[in-house]
Amino acid sequence: MKRWGIGAFALVILAISAGCSASAESDDQTASDSPDSKGRMYEYRVHDAVARADELASSGVDLLERRQGNDLFVLGDDATGEQLRALGFDISLHKEVVLPRWTPPQLRISNEETTLADVAETYYGGYHTVNAHYAHLDKVATDHPDLAKVVTYGQSWKKTKGNGGYDLKAICITKQGSGDCALSPNSTKPRFLLYTQIHAREITTGEMSWRWIDYLVDNYASDSTVKQLLDTEELWVVPIANPDGVDVVVQGGNNPRLQRKNADNANETSTTCSVPNHGVDLNRNFASHWGGASTTTNVCGETYRGPRADSEPETQSSESLWRKLFPAVRGPNQGDPSPQTAKGLLMTLHSDANTVMFPWYYSNVASANDSTQRAIARQLGSITGYEYGRSGEVLYAASGSTDDWAYEKLGVSVFTIEVGDPNTFGSCSGFLPPYSCQTSLFWPKMRPALIYAAQKAAAPFKP
Ligand SMILES: [Zn+2]
Incomplete structure (x- = not known):
């Protein structure tokens, strides 16, 4: 068996660095300054791996949400490279992951701080902490009582154990009328739910929720498109679906931890x-085709599915919230369609594959609503410049996901956008883009996409 030791990889890096300045400058920054990392980190390109995606995930390696042709990508160290080769995969080095220099995070002040101060609590150049996100929700509701209402829908795993942790929070934004924003599925107005940062290290996604909330409440009075949306729909947002995980990321300060x-x-x-390898992958824990494609029983693996379906409080609470927001309209059989009269749309954000996806996810098979879902995805792809298709078509199949659960159990029209830099060597690529990328690249893509998706919530399955 051929072994790729540290020496071999150093040679590869030297060779690649000669043609790639991005990795050349970073060699001594990655490991030695980071309190957590055990060595250099790389993105490996795994050639012709789509057909073996399940095997990759179940081996416990960190399978990234990215695909080019039939190649997939894995994050890991030298040992990961050896592991992949031992499993018979044909790999090459895509790039070295450049983690920013370690700077300790500011200590939180624990005296009579107001929630207003927490709104400004950031890390890594401007990204908002969980405290800031929740203070933001409260501030928006306080500043716009006619438009916004905050709902607590559960508790994180740590909070259920009495060990710190967080509440799980959502905000409902609409021109508030009688009965609006009630936790009952039979709402008068159609509902659009934006649900982000279930994977904690995908830090762009929560920031998109922040901007979407501000965009809606700040432009109600001046923008006819926004006014139309808030007058006729309920716009719900869960900005941080996994606050315990996000807290692990945040504790890295200017060297965010890659907790998923x-x-x-x-x-x-x-x-x-x-x-950052503790925990259950919440997006493999939902009770829909649980335990199938792209999951692992390795508790330290990044796609660890949990001991059973719905084992996690975050998963249970999300399902409970969705049952209160969306009526169950699809039949019990796998091939049953949702009716054209169905209302409501769920949008989940991940990073950074540059794709728009829709069910099914557990396997590359079409749902009975494939054509109407595909039509919306095509338009979202046109707006964002991303590829579109089922997960198995443009990325890889994955089971136990939010999207399959929402579609299978409730018949909700559901989409995932993998928010990324179309150039995988670009300065905004990867899990940890500079904060400036939010303004320069991601929000200009996502704002029109979210508007379009929200507008489709009234009748998403109507051809
Ligand atoms: Zn993700």
């Missing part, structure tokens, strides 16, 4: 995972 999962380490009975 929640913080539940109760399943680490025979092994102890390192930071």
